[in-house]
Amino acid sequence: MDGSVPQQRMSLRHVSVAQLTSLVERSHARLCAVLVLLSLVCFLPGFTTLQPMDRDEPRYAQASKQMLETGDFVDIRFQDEARHKKPVGIYWLQSASVALGEALGVPEARTTIALYRIPSLLGAIASVLLTYWAALAFFGRRGAFLTAALMATCVILMVEARLAKTDAMLTACSVAVMGGLARAYLSRGAGVLPRRALLIFWTGFTLGILIKGPLVLMFAGLAAAVLSYKEHSARWLLTLRPWLGLLFTLAIVLPWFVAIAIKSGGEFFAASVGKDMLGKMGTAQKYHWAPPGFYLLSFFATFWPGAILAAIAVPFAWIHRREEPVAFALAWIVPSWIVFEAVPTKLPHYTMPLFPAVAIITVMAIARHFVGPHRPAAKPAALLIPFIPLGLAIGLSIVAWSFDGLPPFRALPALIISSLLALWAWWLFVKNRMVPTLWAGFLSSAFLAIGVFGFAQLDLRSLKISDRLAEVAHNVPCGNPQVATLGYREPSLVFLTGTNLDMLDSGAEASRFLRQGGCRVVFVDKRFEGEFRAENERLRQKPVLSTRVQGFNINSGRQVDIAAYATGF
Incomplete structure (x- = not known):
C-alpha cells in the first residue's frame, strides 16, 4: 500500500504535464x-x-x-x-x-x-x-x-x-x-x-x-x-x-x-550600392574580413543550443x-x-x-528519429551543448577579474544553472530523449540570457567607457557644456553626449577648444596628454582635471586612460 502512493503521485504528475501540453x-x-x-x-x-x-x-x-x-x-x-x-x-x-x-x-x-x-x-x-x-x-x-x-x-x-x-x-x-x-x-x-x-x-x-x-x-x-x-x-x-x-x-x-x-x-545610390554593397563583395571592409568557412564555424555559437x-x-x-x-x-x-x-x-x-x-x-x-546518439560521433559532439554556457561562465569571470578586479558574482548563479541545464540536455541526448533535450536547451538558453545580459554586463564597468564619460560631462557644475574628445572617437560618445560633440585630432586643438571660453569639457586620451599640457602651458591656461576614466575599448582592443578637463566654472 505504501509503495503505491509515490507511484500514483508520479502517474498523476505525468498526466498533468500531458494534459497541460494538450491544452496549450x-x-x-x-x-x-x-x-x-x-x-x-x-x-x-x-x-x-x-x-x-x-x-x-x-x-x-x-x-x-x-x-x-x-x-x-x-x-x-x-x-x-x-x-x-x-x-x-x-x-x-x-x-x-x-x-x-x-x-x-x-x-x-x-x-x-x-x-x-x-x-x-x-x-x-x-x-x-x-x-x-x-x-x-x-x-x-x-x-x-x-x-x-x-x-x-x-x-x-x-x-x-x-x-x-x-x-x-x-x-x-x-x-x-x-x-x-x-x-x-x-x-x-x-x-x-x-x-x-x-x-x-x-x-x-x-x-x-x-x-x-x-x-x-x-x-x-x-x-x-x-x-x-x-x-x-x-x-x-x-x-x-x-x-x-x-x-x-x-x-x-x-x-x-x-x-x-x-x-x-x-549620392545615396552611389554610396549604398557602389561603396557599401559592392565594397563588401569586392574587397572586405576594415576589421570585418574572414575566410570562407567562417559562418560554418561561428554557427556552433550563433545557433546554440x-x-x-x-x-x-x-x-x-x-x-x-x-x-x-x-x-x-x-x-x-x-x-x-x-x-x-x-x-x-x-x-x-x-x-x-x-x-x-x-x-x-x-x-x-x-x-523522423534520425538525430540521436546512434549517429556517428554524436555523443562526444553533443558535449558542445554544455560547452557554450560553461565557456561563457569561465570566460566572463576571467574578463571581469582582469578588468574590474572582481568576478561577476551576480551573474554566476544564473550561469551555473544554465551550465547544469546544458549538461542535463547532453545527458538526455545520450539517453535518446530528443524533445526533452530540446526543452533543456531552451531553459539553459533562458538562464544564459539572464546571466550574461541581465547581470554580467552590469559588472563589466571597465567596458562602459562612453557611459562613464557622458556621466562626467553631464555632472560638471555648469549648464549645457560644449564637449570635445581627443583620441577616443566611438560613436556611442556622440550619441550619449550630443550631436555637436567635437572630434579633435591633436593636443593643440584640444587646448584651443578650451580657450574659446564658456562651459567646456574635453576628454583627452593619455597618448595625447603630453602634447595637450604643453600647449596649455604655452597659452598659460590651467584647465581643471575633473577625473580620469580607465577601461578597455573592445573595438580598438586596448586599455584606455582618458582625462576629463573642464573650464568655465
Whole structure:
C-alpha cells in the first residue's frame, strides 16, 4: 500500500504535464503566447541596462536621433556625415519609438538607448512568431512550435534583439517572405494562396526593402531560382500574384527612394550600392574580413543550443533532398549561405535570416528519429551543448577579474544553472530523449540570457567607457557644456553626449577648444596628454582635471586612460 502512493503521485504528475501540453496545443494563440513569453525571457534581461554597443548600434541610433532633432526624415546623417548605406526603414521605426517615448514622458528619451532598441525587440519576437507560421507549412503545431522555440533561444537572435540595428527586423521580413514562398511551392497544385499568406509575403518583402535593400530579394530570388530549375518551370510563382504585389511594393518604397535621390543628387545610390554593397563583395571592409568557412564555424555559437543537433541532421537533409519540404528548406539555406561565405566581408549575424530553415530541417530530422546518439560521433559532439554556457561562465569571470578586479558574482548563479541545464540536455541526448533535450536547451538558453545580459554586463564597468564619460560631462557644475574628445572617437560618445560633440585630432586643438571660453569639457586620451599640457602651458591656461576614466575599448582592443578637463566654472 505504501509503495503505491509515490507511484500514483508520479502517474498523476505525468498526466498533468500531458494534459497541460494538450491544452496549450489546442490553439495557435496559446502556442504563440508561450513563444512570446519564452522570447521575452530570452530578450529582455539587460535590454535597458546594456550600454550602446559600438560601433554600429550608436550610429543607427544617432542618425535616428538627428532625424528627430532636424525634422528631416528623408536624409540619413551621422553628425555632418551622410550615412548613405542602408534605406530609411529602421531609422523611421526608431524615430517613431523615441517620439512615442517622449510623448509618454520618458525622461531624456533621446539618449535612452532602450527606446531605439524597441524595433529590434519587436522584430526578434516577430521573427519567432513568423518562424512558427512558416513552419506550419511543413509540420503540425508541435513541430512548428519547436522550430520557433529554436529561433527564440538561439544566441544570435538574443544578441540582435538588444541592438538598435537592422538585423532582427530584417530577419522578421525574410521569414515572412520565405513562409509565403514555401506555401506557394508546397501547395502549387492548389492554384490559389490565402489572402493572409499573400499579405504577409508582400508586406515582408516591402518592409525588407525599406529595412536593408536587396537582401530579402536575394533570399527569395535564389530560392525561387533553384526550385524553378528543379521543377523546370516558374509558373508556381504566379500564385503569389507578382504584378499586384510589385505595384504594392513600389507604392510604398518608391516615394522615399525618389526623395533621397533628389536630396542627395544620386549620392545615396552611389554610396549604398557602389561603396557599401559592392565594397563588401569586392574587397572586405576594415576589421570585418574572414575566410570562407567562417559562418560554418561561428554557427556552433550563433545557433546554440540547437547547433549541434542541426549538424547531426545534415546527412538527413542530403538523403532526403528530393523531398519537396527538404528541397525548399535547402533552397532557402544553401545558395544564400554560399554567397555569404564567398563575400570577403563577414559578420556573425549575416546568416541569421537563414536559421529558421535550419531549425525546420533539424526538427524534421528529430521527428523522423534520425538525430540521436546512434549517429556517428554524436555523443562526444553533443558535449558542445554544455560547452557554450560553461565557456561563457569561465570566460566572463576571467574578463571581469582582469578588468574590474572582481568576478561577476551576480551573474554566476544564473550561469551555473544554465551550465547544469546544458549538461542535463547532453545527458538526455545520450539517453535518446530528443524533445526533452530540446526543452533543456531552451531553459539553459533562458538562464544564459539572464546571466550574461541581465547581470554580467552590469559588472563589466571597465567596458562602459562612453557611459562613464557622458556621466562626467553631464555632472560638471555648469549648464549645457560644449564637449570635445581627443583620441577616443566611438560613436556611442556622440550619441550619449550630443550631436555637436567635437572630434579633435591633436593636443593643440584640444587646448584651443578650451580657450574659446564658456562651459567646456574635453576628454583627452593619455597618448595625447603630453602634447595637450604643453600647449596649455604655452597659452598659460590651467584647465581643471575633473577625473580620469580607465577601461578597455573592445573595438580598438586596448586599455584606455582618458582625462576629463573642464573650464568655465
